[in-house]
Amino acid sequence: MKIAFVGKGGSGKTTLSALFIRRLAAEGRPVLAFDADINQHLGAALGLPDDVGITPLGQHLDELKDYLRGDNTRIASAAEMIKTTPPGRGSRLLRVGDDEPLWAKYGHPAAGARLLVTGPFAESDLGVACYHSKVGAVELLLNHLVDGADEYVVVDMTAGADAFASGLFTRFDRTVLVVEPTRKSVGVYHQYCGYAAEHGVAVSVVGNKVLDDGDVAFLREQVGGDLLGCVGLSPAIRAAERGEPLHLDDLAPSDHSALAAVRAALDATPRDWHRYTRQAVDFHRRNAAAWGDERTGTELADQIDPDFVLGPDALIH
Numbered sequence: 001m002k003i004a005f006v007g008k009g010g011s012g013k014t015t016l017s018a019l020f021i022r023r024l025a026a027e028g029r030p031v032l033a034f035d036a037d038i039n040q041h042l043g044a045a046l047g048l049p050d051d052v053g054i055t056p057l058g059q060h061l062d063e064l065k066d067y068l069r070g071d072n073t074r075i076a077s078a079a080e081m082i083k084t085t086p087p088g089r090g091s092r093l094l095r096v097g098d099d100e101p102l103w104a105k106y107g108h109p110a111a112g113a114r115l116l117v118t119g120p121f122a123e124s125d126l127g128v129a130c131y132h133s134k135v136g137a138v139e140l141l142l143n144h145l146v147d148g149a150d151e152y153v154v155v156d157m158t159a160g161a162d163a164f165a166s167g168l169f170t171r172f173d174r175t176v177l178v179v180e181p182t183r184k185s186v187g188v189y190h191q192y193c194g195y196a197a198e199h200g201v202a203v204s205v206v207g208n209k210v211l212d213d214g215d216v217a218f219l220r221e222q223v224g225g226d227l228l229g230c231v232g233l234s235p236a237i238r239a240a241e242r243g244e245p246l247h248l249d250d251l252a253p254s255d256h257s258a259l260a261a262v263r264a265a266l267d268a269t270p271r272d273w274h275r276y277t278r279q280a281v282d283f284h285r286r287n288a289a290a291w292g293d294e295r296t297g298t299e300l301a302d303q304i305d306p307d308f309v310l311g312p313d314a315l316i317h
Helices: 012-024 063-071 101-106 132-145 183-199 214-224 237-241 254-265 273-296 310-316
Strands: 002-007 031-036 107-109 113-117 153-159 175-181 203-210 227-232
Touching: 002 012, 002 101, 002 132, 012 031, 012 113, 012 153, 012 175, 012 254, 063 132, 101 113, 101 175, 107 237, 132 237, 153 203, 153 214, 175 183, 183 214, 183 227, 203 214, 214 227, 227 254
Parallel strands: 002 153, 002 175, 031 113, 031 153, 175 203, 203 227
Antiparallel strands: 107 113
16 A cells, blocks of 8 residues: 655654554565655654665656666657656566565665655756656656555655645555644645545545644544544654654554554555556646657657556556
């Protein structure tokens, strides 16, 4: 299953992403973790030292495109691929397991998971590039990824509703908004739900930095049944944010309950590979018409394989 954590800047989405990753890994589940936030902090939240060097995906887009293109005859070269180019017959499809060469090359072990990062802005990007050029690497990889039973992909997204500037927001089985008990944070939830509704995006909420029953009541009033649980101002979490080691056993019972509820909601989400493929094709057509055809000098809609559906069956053909 694929899950994204989003929310207002400073809401604690990176912290919640890291806690969920740790819990899945502690249960022995294969986990791919992506840091797709413009502020790259997921590695630190997973206990990695600041000087660990992880090869940024965003700086190797051409190489990733060429690898994913494989023998797909509809795509003449990596230069004709854009972030939304969908897979087809002949494309290289990815699995979560450790035998995937891309994870070995671009990933790094972290808290029992494998972490990949989009990378921060480079000096050459300043003033001439937007962050979606980096996040496009994650969208490409998810468009080619077939995750199987008991395999998980967790993505720490950029703050707010900025994810809607690309089709990346449709690449998840469930999206969790981390919401503080404040009007501003709840406002991001309402904005996100408004954008997501027409695309059938499954949205849930975890309350964070919750102090008392009044905070819980406020969140329930604002988000209703989308609220899965709440995480308080845990001393263990605060210590981890200062760089101290975090042990799941140090979390409060309510914290564990919230993480368990996220896992249960995610596992109960129906999978629809046909819709997943259809959404990828739809956003590819949109991007092709808006800018892709002009930039590449080709008709990018011709890359779409009308008989291809991403999913387990595609792995055996």
